[in-house]
Amino acid sequence: MLFQVRMDVKIPSDMPADVANEIKAREKAYSQDLQRSGKWRHIWRLVGEYANFSIFDVESNAELHDILTALPLFPYMEISVTPLCRHPSSIRENDI
Structure with missing residues (x-):
C-alpha cells in the first residue's frame, strides 16, 4: 500500500540544542x-x-x-x- 505523508516538524524553541541534535540524529x-x-x-524537503x-x-x-509513531521526532510533528x-x-507499471 502506498501512502503520501506530510510531516511538519515543530521542535519547541526552548529545547536545548544538544537534546534536539540527538533526536535529529536518531x-x-x-x-x-x-x-x-x-x-x-x-x-x-x-x-x-x-x-x-x-x-x-x-x-x-x-x-x-507503527513506523510513524516510532519516529524520534514524532512527538514534535504534525502529520497528514x-x-x-x-x-x-499512468505509464508506470511498477507502482501499484
Whole structure:
C-alpha cells in the first residue's frame, strides 16, 4: 500500500540544542534504515519549511502507524496521511 505523508516538524524553541541534535540524529538513522528497506520510498524537503513529503510502501495502515509513531521526532510533528493508488492513465507499471 502506498501512502503520501506530510510531516511538519515543530521542535519547541526552548529545547536545548544538544537534546534536539540527538533526536535529529536518531531520526536520520531510523529514516535511512526504512529507506534502505524500501518501506520509505521517497522523501522530499519542502522549500522554506521544516517539513517533508514522503512516500511509504507498507503492508497496512497499522504498519504505517507503527513506523510513524516510532519516529524520534514524532512527538514534535504534525502529520497528514493520504492513501494512494495507481492512476489508470499512468505509464508506470511498477507502482501499484
